[in-house]
Amino acid sequence: MAIVFPTPRRLGWRLNPVGLVAACVIAFWAVIAVIGPWITPHPPGEIVDYDFFGPLSAQFPMGTDYLGRDMLSRVFSGARYSVGISLAAVMIACTAGIVLGMSAAVIGGMTDTIISRLLDAISSIPSKLFGLVVVAAIGSSIPVLIAVLAVVYTPGSYRFARALAVNVATMDYVTVARARGEATIYLIRAEILPNILGPVLADMGLRFVFVVLLLSGLSFLGLGVQPPNADWGSLVRENMGGLSFGAPAVIMPSVAIATLTISVNLLIDNLPTRIRDRSE
Amino acid sequence: MNSKVLSLIAGRIGVALVTLLIVSFLVFAATEMLPGDVAQVLLGQAATPEAVAGLREAMHLDQPAIMRFLGWLGGMAHGDLGHSYTNRMAVSELIGTRLGNTMKLAAITAAVAVPVALSLGILTAIWRGSLFDRAVSTLVVGVISIPEFMVATLAVLIFAVWLGWLPALSFGGSTDSIWDILRAYAMPVITLTFVVSAQMIRMTRAAVIETMKAPYVEMALLKGASRSRMVLRHALPNAIGPIVNAMALSLSYLLGGVIIVETIFSYPGVAKLMVDAVATRDLPLIQGCAMIFCLGYLFLITIADVVAILSNPRLRH
Numbered sequence: 001m002a003i004v005f006p007t008p009r010r011l012g013w014r015l016n017p018v019g020l021v022a023a024c025v026i027a028f029w030a031v032i033a034v035i036g037p038w039i040t041p042h043p044p045g046e047i048v049d050y051d052f053f054g055p056l057s058a059q060f061p062m063g064t065d066y067l068g069r070d071m072l073s074r075v076f077s078g079a080r081y082s083v084g085i086s087l088a089a090v091m092i093a094c095t096a097g098i099v100l101g102m103s104a105a106v107i108g109g110m111t112d113t114i115i116s117r118l119l120d121a122i123s124s125i126p127s128k129l130f131g132l133v134v135v136a137a138i139g140s141s142i143p144v145l146i147a148v149l150a151v152v153y154t155p156g157s158y159r160f161a162r163a164l165a166v167n168v169a170t171m172d173y174v175t176v177a178r179a180r181g182e183a184t185i186y187l188i189r190a191e192i193l194p195n196i197l198g199p200v201l202a203d204m205g206l207r208f209v210f211v212v213l214l215l216s217g218l219s220f221l222g223l224g225v226q227p228p229n230a231d232w233g234s235l236v237r238e239n240m241g242g243l244s245f246g247a248p249a250v251i252m253p254s255v256a257i258a259t260l261t262i263s264v265n266l267l268i269d270n271l272p273t274r275i276r277d278r279s280e
Numbered sequence: 281m282n283s284k285v286l287s288l289i290a291g292r293i294g295v296a297l298v299t300l301l302i303v304s305f306l307v308f309a310a311t312e313m314l315p316g317d318v319a320q321v322l323l324g325q326a327a328t329p330e331a332v333a334g335l336r337e338a339m340h341l342d343q344p345a346i347m348r349f350l351g352w353l354g355g356m357a358h359g360d361l362g363h364s365y366t367n368r369m370a371v372s373e374l375i376g377t378r379l380g381n382t383m384k385l386a387a388i389t390a391a392v393a394v395p396v397a398l399s400l401g402i403l404t405a406i407w408r409g410s411l412f413d414r415a416v417s418t419l420v421v422g423v424i425s426i427p428e429f430m431v432a433t434l435a436v437l438i439f440a441v442w443l444g445w446l447p448a449l450s451f452g453g454s455t456d457s458i459w460d461i462l463r464a465y466a467m468p469v470i471t472l473t474f475v476v477s478a479q480m481i482r483m484t485r486a487a488v489i490e491t492m493k494a495p496y497v498e499m500a501l502l503k504g505a506s507r508s509r510m511v512l513r514h515a516l517p518n519a520i521g522p523i524v525n526a527m528a529l530s531l532s533y534l535l536g537g538v539i540i541v542e543t544i545f546s547y548p549g550v551a552k553l554m555v556d557a558v559a560t561r562d563l564p565l566i567q568g569c570a571m572i573f574c575l576g577y578l579f580l581i582t583i584a585d586v587v588a589i590l591s592n593p594r595l596r597h
Contacts, residue, residue: 121302124581126535129573136558136566137311213427217540220429221555236429240544243433246441254430261425269421 019270097157401484521591
Protein backbone atom coordinates (compact mmCIF):
# COMPACT_ATOMS: atom_id res chain seq x y z
CA MET A 1 0.00 0.00 0.00
CA ALA A 2 1.53 3.24 -1.15
CA ILE A 3 1.78 6.02 1.35
CA VAL A 4 -0.08 9.11 0.19
CA PHE A 5 1.45 12.29 1.45
CA PRO A 6 -0.99 15.10 2.20
CA THR A 7 0.22 17.70 -0.30
CA PRO A 8 -1.50 21.09 -0.32
CA ARG A 9 -3.19 20.10 -3.57
CA ARG A 10 -4.74 16.97 -2.11
CA LEU A 11 -6.01 18.85 0.92
CA GLY A 12 -7.75 21.31 -1.35
CA TRP A 13 -5.52 24.19 -0.34
CA ARG A 14 -4.67 25.35 -3.84
CA LEU A 15 -4.54 29.13 -4.29
CA ASN A 16 -5.74 30.82 -7.44
CA PRO A 17 -3.30 33.18 -9.26
CA VAL A 18 -4.55 36.37 -7.58
CA GLY A 19 -4.22 34.77 -4.16
CA LEU A 20 -0.74 33.57 -5.07
CA VAL A 21 0.44 37.04 -6.12
CA ALA A 22 -1.05 38.50 -2.91
CA ALA A 23 0.70 35.83 -0.84
CA CYS A 24 4.01 36.67 -2.57
CA VAL A 25 3.65 40.40 -1.78
CA ILE A 26 2.90 39.59 1.86
CA ALA A 27 5.88 37.23 2.03
CA PHE A 28 8.07 39.95 0.47
CA TRP A 29 7.17 42.47 3.19
CA ALA A 30 7.52 39.81 5.88
CA VAL A 31 11.07 39.10 4.70
CA ILE A 32 11.88 42.82 4.44
CA ALA A 33 10.56 43.32 7.98
CA VAL A 34 13.09 40.76 9.24
CA ILE A 35 16.15 41.56 7.12
CA GLY A 36 15.28 45.15 6.09
CA PRO A 37 17.95 47.03 8.07
CA TRP A 38 20.74 44.88 6.57
CA ILE A 39 19.89 45.24 2.90
CA THR A 40 19.23 48.98 2.69
CA PRO A 41 21.25 50.51 -0.15
CA HIS A 42 22.10 53.56 1.99
CA PRO A 43 22.09 54.05 5.77
CA PRO A 44 18.46 55.03 6.49
CA GLY A 45 19.35 57.82 8.93
CA GLU A 46 22.08 59.45 6.88
CA ILE A 47 21.78 62.39 4.51
CA VAL A 48 23.05 61.06 1.20
CA ASP A 49 21.74 63.59 -1.32
CA TYR A 50 22.26 67.37 -1.47
CA ASP A 51 18.80 67.73 -2.94
CA PHE A 52 15.78 67.28 -0.69
CA PHE A 53 12.53 65.74 -2.02
CA GLY A 54 14.56 64.36 -4.91
CA PRO A 55 12.84 62.58 -7.81
CA LEU A 56 13.01 58.88 -8.61
CA SER A 57 16.45 57.96 -9.95
CA ALA A 58 18.66 54.92 -10.40
CA GLN A 59 20.61 55.83 -7.28
CA PHE A 60 17.50 56.58 -5.19
CA PRO A 61 14.70 54.37 -6.58
CA MET A 62 12.05 55.98 -4.33
CA GLY A 63 13.51 59.49 -4.32
CA THR A 64 14.85 61.28 -1.26
CA ASP A 65 13.03 62.71 1.74
CA TYR A 66 12.82 66.20 3.27
CA LEU A 67 16.42 66.02 4.50
CA GLY A 68 17.87 64.25 1.48
CA ARG A 69 17.81 60.74 2.97
CA ASP A 70 17.20 57.74 0.75
CA MET A 71 13.49 56.84 0.77
CA LEU A 72 13.95 53.21 -0.26
CA SER A 73 16.19 52.57 2.73
CA ARG A 74 13.75 54.36 5.03
CA VAL A 75 10.77 52.40 3.73
CA PHE A 76 12.70 49.14 4.11
CA SER A 77 13.72 49.87 7.68
CA GLY A 78 10.21 51.15 8.47
CA ALA A 79 8.70 47.81 7.45
CA ARG A 80 9.98 46.34 10.70
CA TYR A 81 7.87 48.75 12.77
CA SER A 82 4.73 48.69 10.64
CA VAL A 83 4.61 44.92 10.20
CA GLY A 84 6.11 43.94 13.57
CA ILE A 85 3.94 46.12 15.81
CA SER A 86 0.78 45.27 13.87
CA LEU A 87 1.54 41.56 13.97
CA ALA A 88 2.20 41.59 17.71
CA ALA A 89 -0.99 43.58 18.35
CA VAL A 90 -3.20 41.40 16.18
CA MET A 91 -1.80 38.24 17.82
CA ILE A 92 -2.64 39.54 21.29
CA ALA A 93 -6.04 40.91 20.26
CA CYS A 94 -7.15 37.75 18.46
CA THR A 95 -5.84 35.35 21.09
CA ALA A 96 -7.66 37.28 23.80
CA GLY A 97 -10.78 37.69 21.67
CA ILE A 98 -10.96 34.05 20.62
CA VAL A 99 -10.30 32.63 24.10
CA LEU A 100 -12.84 34.98 25.70
CA GLY A 101 -15.35 34.37 22.90
CA MET A 102 -15.16 30.60 23.22
CA SER A 103 -15.32 30.76 27.01
CA ALA A 104 -18.38 33.03 26.86
CA ALA A 105 -20.10 30.71 24.40
CA VAL A 106 -19.36 27.57 26.41
CA ILE A 107 -19.99 28.92 29.91
CA GLY A 108 -22.89 31.22 28.98
CA GLY A 109 -25.10 32.91 31.58
CA MET A 110 -23.76 35.82 33.62
CA THR A 111 -20.16 35.35 32.46
CA ASP A 112 -21.25 35.77 28.85
CA THR A 113 -23.32 38.88 29.63
CA ILE A 114 -20.57 40.58 31.64
CA ILE A 115 -17.81 39.95 29.09
CA SER A 116 -20.05 41.01 26.21
CA ARG A 117 -21.20 44.25 27.87
CA LEU A 118 -17.69 45.23 28.90
CA LEU A 119 -16.21 44.66 25.46
CA ASP A 120 -19.18 46.45 23.85
CA ALA A 121 -18.33 49.49 25.93
CA ILE A 122 -14.72 49.42 24.71
CA SER A 123 -15.81 49.11 21.10
CA SER A 124 -18.06 52.15 21.46
CA ILE A 125 -15.00 54.38 21.70
CA PRO A 126 -13.87 55.28 18.17
CA SER A 127 -10.51 53.59 17.64
CA LYS A 128 -8.44 56.63 16.67
CA LEU A 129 -9.89 58.55 19.59
CA PHE A 130 -8.90 55.82 22.03
CA GLY A 131 -5.37 55.93 20.65
CA LEU A 132 -5.27 59.72 20.96
CA VAL A 133 -6.43 59.73 24.58
CA VAL A 134 -4.10 56.97 25.78
CA VAL A 135 -1.06 58.29 23.94
CA ALA A 136 -1.76 61.79 25.22
CA ALA A 137 -1.93 60.45 28.75
CA ILE A 138 1.02 58.08 28.96
CA GLY A 139 3.14 59.00 25.96
CA SER A 140 3.99 56.86 22.98
CA SER A 141 6.30 53.89 23.07
CA ILE A 142 6.23 50.60 21.20
CA PRO A 143 4.76 48.51 24.08
CA VAL A 144 2.07 51.18 24.64
CA LEU A 145 1.21 51.15 20.93
CA ILE A 146 0.93 47.37 20.86
CA ALA A 147 -1.29 47.43 23.96
CA VAL A 148 -3.56 50.16 22.56
CA LEU A 149 -3.97 48.40 19.22
CA ALA A 150 -4.63 45.08 20.96
CA VAL A 151 -7.29 46.58 23.26
CA VAL A 152 -9.02 48.36 20.36
CA TYR A 153 -9.36 45.20 18.27
CA THR A 154 -10.12 42.62 20.96
CA PRO A 155 -13.92 43.32 21.02
CA GLY A 156 -14.35 42.72 17.29
CA SER A 157 -12.42 39.48 17.40
CA TYR A 158 -14.40 38.44 20.49
CA ARG A 159 -17.73 39.11 18.84
CA PHE A 160 -16.75 37.16 15.72
CA ALA A 161 -15.39 34.15 17.63
CA ARG A 162 -18.34 34.13 20.04
CA ALA A 163 -20.90 34.15 17.21
CA LEU A 164 -19.22 31.14 15.62
CA ALA A 165 -18.66 29.34 18.90
CA VAL A 166 -22.28 29.77 19.99
CA ASN A 167 -23.37 27.84 16.88
CA VAL A 168 -20.89 25.05 17.52
CA ALA A 169 -21.71 24.89 21.24
CA THR A 170 -25.27 23.73 20.47
CA MET A 171 -24.06 20.78 18.37
CA ASP A 172 -24.84 17.27 19.57
CA TYR A 173 -21.20 16.28 20.00
CA VAL A 174 -20.67 19.17 22.39
CA THR A 175 -23.74 18.16 24.37
CA VAL A 176 -22.37 14.62 24.47
CA ALA A 177 -19.00 15.86 25.66
CA ARG A 178 -20.73 17.88 28.37
CA ALA A 179 -22.73 14.82 29.40
CA ARG A 180 -19.49 12.84 29.59
CA GLY A 181 -18.44 15.37 32.21
CA GLU A 182 -15.63 17.02 30.26
CA ALA A 183 -14.18 20.21 31.72
CA THR A 184 -14.72 23.61 30.10
CA ILE A 185 -11.07 23.78 29.04
CA TYR A 186 -11.44 20.49 27.19
CA LEU A 187 -14.65 21.60 25.47
CA ILE A 188 -12.97 24.79 24.27
CA ARG A 189 -9.77 23.13 23.11
CA ALA A 190 -11.00 19.87 21.62
CA GLU A 191 -14.59 20.52 20.51
CA ILE A 192 -15.01 24.22 19.73
CA LEU A 193 -11.60 25.47 18.54
CA PRO A 194 -10.98 22.96 15.71
CA ASN A 195 -14.39 23.77 14.28
CA ILE A 196 -14.04 27.54 14.18
CA LEU A 197 -10.33 27.77 13.37
CA GLY A 198 -10.56 28.46 9.62
CA PRO A 199 -12.94 31.45 9.68
CA VAL A 200 -11.27 32.78 12.81
CA LEU A 201 -7.87 32.82 11.07
CA ALA A 202 -9.39 34.57 8.04
CA ASP A 203 -10.91 37.14 10.39
CA MET A 204 -7.50 37.60 11.99
CA GLY A 205 -6.10 38.54 8.56
CA LEU A 206 -8.79 41.21 8.09
CA ARG A 207 -8.14 42.52 11.56
CA PHE A 208 -4.43 42.74 10.72
CA VAL A 209 -5.38 45.15 7.92
CA PHE A 210 -7.34 47.33 10.38
CA VAL A 211 -4.41 47.32 12.79
CA VAL A 212 -1.94 48.36 10.07
CA LEU A 213 -4.29 51.18 9.06
CA LEU A 214 -4.84 52.40 12.62
CA LEU A 215 -1.13 52.25 13.43
CA SER A 216 -0.23 54.22 10.33
CA GLY A 217 -3.02 56.69 11.13
CA LEU A 218 -1.69 57.22 14.67
CA SER A 219 1.86 57.56 13.37
CA PHE A 220 0.63 60.02 10.78
CA LEU A 221 -0.83 62.14 13.59
CA GLY A 222 2.57 61.99 15.31
CA LEU A 223 1.39 59.65 18.06
CA GLY A 224 2.84 56.39 16.79
CA VAL A 225 6.44 55.35 16.38
CA GLN A 226 8.61 58.26 17.53
CA PRO A 227 11.68 59.72 15.76
CA PRO A 228 14.44 58.84 15.02
CA ASN A 229 12.65 55.56 14.26
CA ALA A 230 9.89 55.72 11.69
CA ASP A 231 7.21 53.37 10.46
CA TRP A 232 5.40 53.98 7.18
CA GLY A 233 2.84 56.33 8.72
CA SER A 234 5.56 58.49 10.31
CA LEU A 235 7.37 58.61 6.96
CA VAL A 236 4.29 60.14 5.33
CA ARG A 237 3.99 62.62 8.19
CA GLU A 238 7.56 63.85 8.07
CA ASN A 239 7.41 64.33 4.30
CA MET A 240 4.01 66.09 4.15
CA GLY A 241 5.82 69.32 3.24
CA GLY A 242 6.58 67.88 -0.18
CA LEU A 243 2.94 67.17 -0.99
CA SER A 244 2.18 70.48 -2.66
CA PHE A 245 4.79 69.82 -5.34
CA GLY A 246 4.11 66.10 -5.65
CA ALA A 247 7.33 64.68 -4.15
CA PRO A 248 7.57 60.87 -4.39
CA ALA A 249 8.66 60.79 -0.73
CA VAL A 250 5.04 61.49 0.35
CA ILE A 251 3.43 58.84 -1.75
CA MET A 252 5.94 55.96 -1.57
CA PRO A 253 5.33 54.95 2.09
CA SER A 254 1.57 55.09 1.42
CA VAL A 255 2.10 52.80 -1.56
CA ALA A 256 4.00 50.39 0.71
CA ILE A 257 1.04 50.36 3.15
CA ALA A 258 -1.45 49.90 0.31
CA THR A 259 0.41 46.97 -1.26
CA LEU A 260 0.48 45.20 2.09
CA THR A 261 -3.14 45.82 3.11
CA ILE A 262 -4.66 45.20 -0.32
CA SER A 263 -2.66 41.97 -0.64
CA VAL A 264 -3.93 40.70 2.70
CA ASN A 265 -7.50 41.49 1.64
CA LEU A 266 -7.04 39.78 -1.73
CA LEU A 267 -5.39 36.74 -0.18
CA ILE A 268 -8.30 36.28 2.21
CA ASP A 269 -10.90 36.80 -0.53
CA ASN A 270 -9.16 34.16 -2.62
CA LEU A 271 -8.51 31.62 0.12
CA PRO A 272 -9.87 28.19 -0.72
CA THR A 273 -13.40 27.98 0.69
CA ARG A 274 -12.26 24.92 2.54
CA ILE A 275 -10.19 27.04 4.93
CA ARG A 276 -12.43 30.06 4.98
CA ASP A 277 -15.83 28.54 5.56
CA ARG A 278 -15.01 25.38 7.41
CA SER A 279 -17.81 25.80 9.91
CA GLU A 280 -20.54 26.49 7.36
CA MET B 281 -47.26 45.91 20.35
CA ASN B 282 -46.47 49.61 20.33
CA SER B 283 -45.58 49.74 23.99
CA LYS B 284 -43.29 46.79 23.40
CA VAL B 285 -41.44 48.66 20.66
CA LEU B 286 -41.20 51.72 22.88
CA SER B 287 -39.79 49.72 25.76
CA LEU B 288 -37.26 48.09 23.42
CA ILE B 289 -36.17 51.50 22.17
CA ALA B 290 -36.01 52.81 25.72
CA GLY B 291 -33.86 49.78 26.53
CA ARG B 292 -31.44 50.63 23.71
CA ILE B 293 -31.19 54.23 24.90
CA GLY B 294 -30.60 52.96 28.43
CA VAL B 295 -27.79 50.72 27.21
CA ALA B 296 -26.32 53.70 25.34
CA LEU B 297 -26.40 55.81 28.53
CA VAL B 298 -24.73 53.09 30.58
CA THR B 299 -22.12 52.71 27.85
CA LEU B 300 -21.54 56.45 27.91
CA LEU B 301 -20.94 56.24 31.67
CA ILE B 302 -18.41 53.42 31.21
CA VAL B 303 -16.77 55.33 28.36
CA SER B 304 -16.47 58.47 30.47
CA PHE B 305 -14.87 56.39 33.21
CA LEU B 306 -12.40 54.91 30.69
CA VAL B 307 -11.56 58.35 29.30
CA PHE B 308 -11.06 59.73 32.80
CA ALA B 309 -8.99 56.71 33.87
CA ALA B 310 -6.79 56.93 30.77
CA THR B 311 -5.95 60.56 31.45
CA GLU B 312 -5.31 59.71 35.10
CA MET B 313 -2.38 57.53 34.05
CA LEU B 314 -0.23 60.56 33.28
CA PRO B 315 3.04 59.96 35.14
CA GLY B 316 4.15 62.68 37.52
CA ASP B 317 2.33 65.49 39.25
CA VAL B 318 0.25 67.69 36.95
CA ALA B 319 0.65 70.72 39.22
CA GLN B 320 4.43 70.27 39.25
CA VAL B 321 4.51 69.88 35.48
CA LEU B 322 2.37 72.98 34.96
CA LEU B 323 4.45 75.21 37.24
CA GLY B 324 7.83 73.95 36.05
CA GLN B 325 11.03 73.17 37.90
CA ALA B 326 11.40 76.53 39.65
CA ALA B 327 8.09 76.38 41.54
CA THR B 328 8.13 76.54 45.34
CA PRO B 329 6.52 73.62 47.20
CA GLU B 330 3.89 76.05 48.55
CA ALA B 331 2.87 77.10 45.06
CA VAL B 332 2.61 73.49 43.95
CA ALA B 333 0.51 72.62 46.99
CA GLY B 334 -1.71 75.65 46.34
CA LEU B 335 -2.28 74.69 42.73
CA ARG B 336 -2.96 71.09 43.69
CA GLU B 337 -5.66 72.26 46.04
CA ALA B 338 -7.11 74.67 43.49
CA MET B 339 -7.27 71.90 40.90
CA HIS B 340 -8.72 69.46 43.49
CA LEU B 341 -5.73 67.18 42.85
CA ASP B 342 -5.50 66.53 46.60
CA GLN B 343 -8.81 64.67 46.51
CA PRO B 344 -9.04 60.96 45.72
CA ALA B 345 -9.45 60.07 42.04
CA ILE B 346 -13.00 58.78 42.46
CA MET B 347 -14.15 62.10 43.95
CA ARG B 348 -12.59 63.98 41.05
CA PHE B 349 -14.30 61.62 38.61
CA LEU B 350 -17.69 62.26 40.22
CA GLY B 351 -17.01 65.99 40.27
CA TRP B 352 -16.02 65.95 36.60
CA LEU B 353 -19.12 63.91 35.74
CA GLY B 354 -21.35 66.31 37.70
CA GLY B 355 -19.79 69.31 35.99
CA MET B 356 -20.26 67.70 32.60
CA ALA B 357 -23.96 67.14 33.32
CA HIS B 358 -24.52 70.91 33.36
CA GLY B 359 -22.09 71.74 30.59
CA ASP B 360 -19.00 72.58 32.64
CA LEU B 361 -16.09 70.65 31.17
CA GLY B 362 -13.38 72.35 33.20
CA HIS B 363 -10.68 74.74 32.05
CA SER B 364 -7.91 74.25 29.54
CA TYR B 365 -4.44 73.91 31.10
CA THR B 366 -2.74 75.92 28.41
CA ASN B 367 -4.84 79.06 28.03
CA ARG B 368 -7.23 78.91 31.01
CA MET B 369 -10.28 79.19 28.78
CA ALA B 370 -13.40 77.12 29.52
CA VAL B 371 -13.26 73.86 27.60
CA SER B 372 -16.94 74.09 26.71
CA GLU B 373 -16.31 77.50 25.13
CA LEU B 374 -13.29 76.24 23.13
CA ILE B 375 -15.26 73.27 21.85
CA GLY B 376 -18.35 75.37 21.22
CA THR B 377 -16.54 77.64 18.76
CA ARG B 378 -15.20 74.64 16.83
CA LEU B 379 -18.13 72.21 16.99
CA GLY B 380 -20.13 74.08 14.35
CA ASN B 381 -17.29 73.75 11.84
CA THR B 382 -16.99 70.01 12.33
CA MET B 383 -20.75 69.56 12.11
CA LYS B 384 -20.77 71.59 8.89
CA LEU B 385 -18.06 69.38 7.38
CA ALA B 386 -19.90 66.22 8.47
CA ALA B 387 -23.24 67.48 7.15
CA ILE B 388 -21.86 68.43 3.73
CA THR B 389 -20.08 65.08 3.48
CA ALA B 390 -23.24 63.19 4.41
CA ALA B 391 -25.26 65.21 1.89
CA VAL B 392 -22.83 64.23 -0.87
CA ALA B 393 -21.97 60.69 0.24
CA VAL B 394 -25.41 59.30 1.07
CA PRO B 395 -27.06 59.76 -2.37
CA VAL B 396 -23.90 58.67 -4.24
CA ALA B 397 -23.32 55.61 -2.08
CA LEU B 398 -26.99 54.67 -2.02
CA SER B 399 -27.36 54.67 -5.79
CA LEU B 400 -24.03 52.93 -6.38
CA GLY B 401 -24.84 50.32 -3.74
CA ILE B 402 -28.26 49.57 -5.23
CA LEU B 403 -26.98 49.58 -8.83
CA THR B 404 -24.16 47.15 -8.03
CA ALA B 405 -26.72 44.89 -6.35
CA ILE B 406 -29.03 45.04 -9.40
CA TRP B 407 -26.21 44.30 -11.84
CA ARG B 408 -24.47 41.88 -9.55
CA GLY B 409 -21.55 40.14 -11.25
CA SER B 410 -21.43 42.60 -14.14
CA LEU B 411 -18.34 44.53 -15.18
CA PHE B 412 -19.76 47.64 -13.45
CA ASP B 413 -20.28 45.74 -10.21
CA ARG B 414 -16.79 44.30 -10.30
CA ALA B 415 -15.21 47.69 -11.08
CA VAL B 416 -17.05 49.45 -8.24
CA SER B 417 -16.45 46.60 -5.79
CA THR B 418 -12.73 46.54 -6.56
CA LEU B 419 -12.50 50.29 -6.07
CA VAL B 420 -14.39 49.97 -2.79
CA VAL B 421 -12.04 47.28 -1.46
CA GLY B 422 -9.14 49.45 -2.57
CA VAL B 423 -10.40 52.51 -0.69
CA ILE B 424 -11.23 50.48 2.42
CA SER B 425 -7.77 48.93 2.58
CA ILE B 426 -5.76 52.14 2.32
CA PRO B 427 -5.31 54.68 5.13
CA GLU B 428 -7.42 57.87 5.10
CA PHE B 429 -4.35 60.05 4.79
CA MET B 430 -3.48 58.27 1.55
CA VAL B 431 -6.91 59.12 0.12
CA ALA B 432 -6.27 62.72 1.16
CA THR B 433 -2.75 62.87 -0.30
CA LEU B 434 -3.94 61.30 -3.55
CA ALA B 435 -6.79 63.84 -3.75
CA VAL B 436 -4.31 66.69 -3.25
CA LEU B 437 -1.92 65.23 -5.84
CA ILE B 438 -4.65 64.80 -8.43
CA PHE B 439 -6.80 67.90 -7.94
CA ALA B 440 -4.23 70.43 -6.74
CA VAL B 441 -0.84 69.37 -8.08
CA TRP B 442 -1.59 67.72 -11.43
CA LEU B 443 -4.87 69.34 -12.46
CA GLY B 444 -4.39 72.55 -10.53
CA TRP B 445 -8.15 72.98 -9.92
CA LEU B 446 -8.10 73.42 -6.15
CA PRO B 447 -5.80 74.98 -3.56
CA ALA B 448 -3.49 72.37 -2.04
CA LEU B 449 -3.43 72.51 1.75
CA SER B 450 -4.24 76.03 2.85
CA PHE B 451 -7.58 76.39 4.56
CA GLY B 452 -9.22 79.62 5.58
CA GLY B 453 -7.68 81.89 2.93
CA SER B 454 -10.10 84.27 1.33
CA THR B 455 -13.74 83.49 1.94
CA ASP B 456 -15.20 86.39 0.03
CA SER B 457 -17.36 84.61 -2.50
CA ILE B 458 -19.38 81.41 -2.49
CA TRP B 459 -16.90 80.08 -5.05
CA ASP B 460 -13.94 80.47 -2.65
CA ILE B 461 -15.85 78.73 0.13
CA LEU B 462 -16.78 75.89 -2.21
CA ARG B 463 -13.17 75.52 -3.31
CA ALA B 464 -11.96 75.50 0.29
CA TYR B 465 -14.43 72.80 1.33
CA ALA B 466 -13.95 70.68 -1.79
CA MET B 467 -10.81 68.80 -0.79
CA PRO B 468 -11.81 67.72 2.75
CA VAL B 469 -15.28 66.78 1.52
CA ILE B 470 -13.92 64.76 -1.42
CA THR B 471 -11.61 62.84 0.91
CA LEU B 472 -14.26 62.13 3.52
CA THR B 473 -16.82 61.22 0.87
CA PHE B 474 -14.50 58.58 -0.56
CA VAL B 475 -13.78 57.09 2.86
CA VAL B 476 -17.41 57.03 4.02
CA SER B 477 -18.95 56.04 0.67
CA ALA B 478 -16.75 52.97 0.39
CA GLN B 479 -18.20 51.59 3.63
CA MET B 480 -21.73 52.61 2.66
CA ILE B 481 -21.62 51.06 -0.81
CA ARG B 482 -20.37 47.80 0.62
CA MET B 483 -23.05 47.63 3.31
CA THR B 484 -25.89 48.78 1.02
CA ARG B 485 -24.95 46.23 -1.63
CA ALA B 486 -24.82 43.47 0.98
CA ALA B 487 -28.20 44.52 2.43
CA VAL B 488 -29.98 44.52 -0.96
CA ILE B 489 -28.38 41.22 -2.01
CA GLU B 490 -29.41 39.67 1.32
CA THR B 491 -33.03 40.71 0.75
CA MET B 492 -32.93 39.34 -2.78
CA LYS B 493 -32.37 35.87 -1.38
CA ALA B 494 -35.89 35.96 0.13
CA PRO B 495 -38.55 33.63 -1.33
CA TYR B 496 -40.88 36.47 -2.37
CA VAL B 497 -38.16 37.89 -4.63
CA GLU B 498 -37.77 34.49 -6.25
CA MET B 499 -41.57 34.43 -6.65
CA ALA B 500 -41.42 37.79 -8.46
CA LEU B 501 -38.71 36.39 -10.72
CA LEU B 502 -40.82 33.32 -11.54
CA LYS B 503 -43.82 35.54 -12.16
CA GLY B 504 -41.79 37.14 -14.95
CA ALA B 505 -41.02 40.50 -13.35
CA SER B 506 -38.11 42.39 -14.90
CA ARG B 507 -34.88 42.61 -12.99
CA SER B 508 -35.25 46.28 -12.11
CA ARG B 509 -38.87 45.79 -11.01
CA MET B 510 -37.80 42.85 -8.89
CA VAL B 511 -35.22 44.99 -7.11
CA LEU B 512 -37.06 48.31 -6.92
CA ARG B 513 -40.56 47.06 -6.08
CA HIS B 514 -39.98 43.83 -4.22
CA ALA B 515 -36.53 43.81 -2.65
CA LEU B 516 -35.82 47.48 -1.95
CA PRO B 517 -38.77 48.36 0.33
CA ASN B 518 -37.77 45.46 2.54
CA ALA B 519 -34.12 46.44 2.46
CA ILE B 520 -34.74 50.01 3.63
CA GLY B 521 -34.28 49.10 7.30
CA PRO B 522 -30.91 47.41 6.80
CA ILE B 523 -29.83 50.21 4.44
CA VAL B 524 -30.60 53.00 6.94
CA ASN B 525 -28.84 50.89 9.55
CA ALA B 526 -25.83 50.66 7.24
CA MET B 527 -25.92 54.43 6.60
CA ALA B 528 -25.83 55.27 10.31
CA LEU B 529 -23.04 52.78 10.94
CA SER B 530 -20.89 54.02 8.09
CA LEU B 531 -21.43 57.65 9.09
CA SER B 532 -19.70 56.69 12.32
CA TYR B 533 -16.59 56.16 10.16
CA LEU B 534 -16.73 59.92 9.64
CA LEU B 535 -15.33 60.36 13.15
CA GLY B 536 -12.11 58.50 12.37
CA GLY B 537 -11.83 60.19 8.99
CA VAL B 538 -12.49 63.63 10.40
CA ILE B 539 -9.49 63.40 12.75
CA ILE B 540 -7.12 62.77 9.84
CA VAL B 541 -8.78 65.15 7.38
CA GLU B 542 -8.96 68.11 9.76
CA THR B 543 -5.27 67.61 10.58
CA ILE B 544 -4.13 67.41 6.95
CA PHE B 545 -6.15 70.37 5.74
CA SER B 546 -5.78 72.32 9.03
CA TYR B 547 -9.54 72.65 9.21
CA PRO B 548 -10.59 74.51 12.38
CA GLY B 549 -12.80 71.77 13.84
CA VAL B 550 -13.04 69.82 17.11
CA ALA B 551 -10.75 67.04 15.86
CA LYS B 552 -7.96 69.51 15.06
CA LEU B 553 -8.50 71.07 18.49
CA MET B 554 -8.09 67.65 20.06
CA VAL B 555 -4.97 66.69 18.10
CA ASP B 556 -3.41 70.03 19.08
CA ALA B 557 -4.44 69.42 22.70
CA VAL B 558 -2.64 66.07 22.58
CA ALA B 559 0.54 67.84 21.45
CA THR B 560 0.38 70.14 24.50
CA ARG B 561 -0.99 67.43 26.81
CA ASP B 562 -3.95 69.59 27.71
CA LEU B 563 -5.90 66.91 29.58
CA PRO B 564 -9.24 68.67 30.33
CA LEU B 565 -9.50 69.69 26.69
CA ILE B 566 -8.70 66.14 25.52
CA GLN B 567 -11.31 64.70 27.88
CA GLY B 568 -13.94 67.17 26.66
CA CYS B 569 -13.27 66.51 22.97
CA ALA B 570 -13.16 62.75 23.55
CA MET B 571 -16.56 62.85 25.26
CA ILE B 572 -18.06 64.89 22.39
CA PHE B 573 -16.80 62.35 19.86
CA CYS B 574 -17.99 59.34 21.88
CA LEU B 575 -21.38 61.00 22.27
CA GLY B 576 -21.68 61.44 18.51
CA TYR B 577 -20.52 57.90 17.88
CA LEU B 578 -22.94 56.37 20.39
CA PHE B 579 -25.74 58.54 18.98
CA LEU B 580 -25.20 57.15 15.47
CA ILE B 581 -24.89 53.56 16.67
CA THR B 582 -28.05 53.86 18.78
CA ILE B 583 -29.94 55.32 15.79
CA ALA B 584 -28.77 52.36 13.72
CA ASP B 585 -30.07 49.97 16.40
CA VAL B 586 -33.42 51.74 16.76
CA VAL B 587 -33.95 51.81 12.99
CA ALA B 588 -33.18 48.10 12.85
CA ILE B 589 -35.81 47.43 15.53
CA LEU B 590 -38.43 49.62 13.87
CA SER B 591 -37.91 48.17 10.41
CA ASN B 592 -37.74 44.51 11.28
CA PRO B 593 -40.62 43.19 13.40
CA ARG B 594 -38.70 39.95 13.91
CA LEU B 595 -36.15 41.77 16.07
CA ARG B 596 -38.91 42.77 18.50
CA HIS B 597 -39.08 39.36 20.11
